[in-house]
Amino acid sequence: MRDDVAGIVKACDQGDVDEARDEAAFLLSNLDELLAHYTAAPKAHDIPIPFYQAP
Numbered sequence: 001m002r003d004d005v006a007g008i009v010k011a012c013d014q015g016d017v018d019e020a021r022d023e024a025a026f027l028l029s030n031l032d033e034l035l036a037h038y039t040a041a042p043k044a045h046d047i048p049i050p051f052y053q054a055p
Helices: 002-013 017-044
Strands: none
Touching: 002 017
């Protein structure tokens, strides 16, 4: 994730908004996958997740 954020910062520094957006979209997708993975098991066992998750 750190490399993904570094790529966004680099693209912003270079004024490449399209590349920054693509990098950010990729990072968002990865974060969504991680959240789905980390919340699946607790939800399957009716255990509350230990953080707020917007509906």
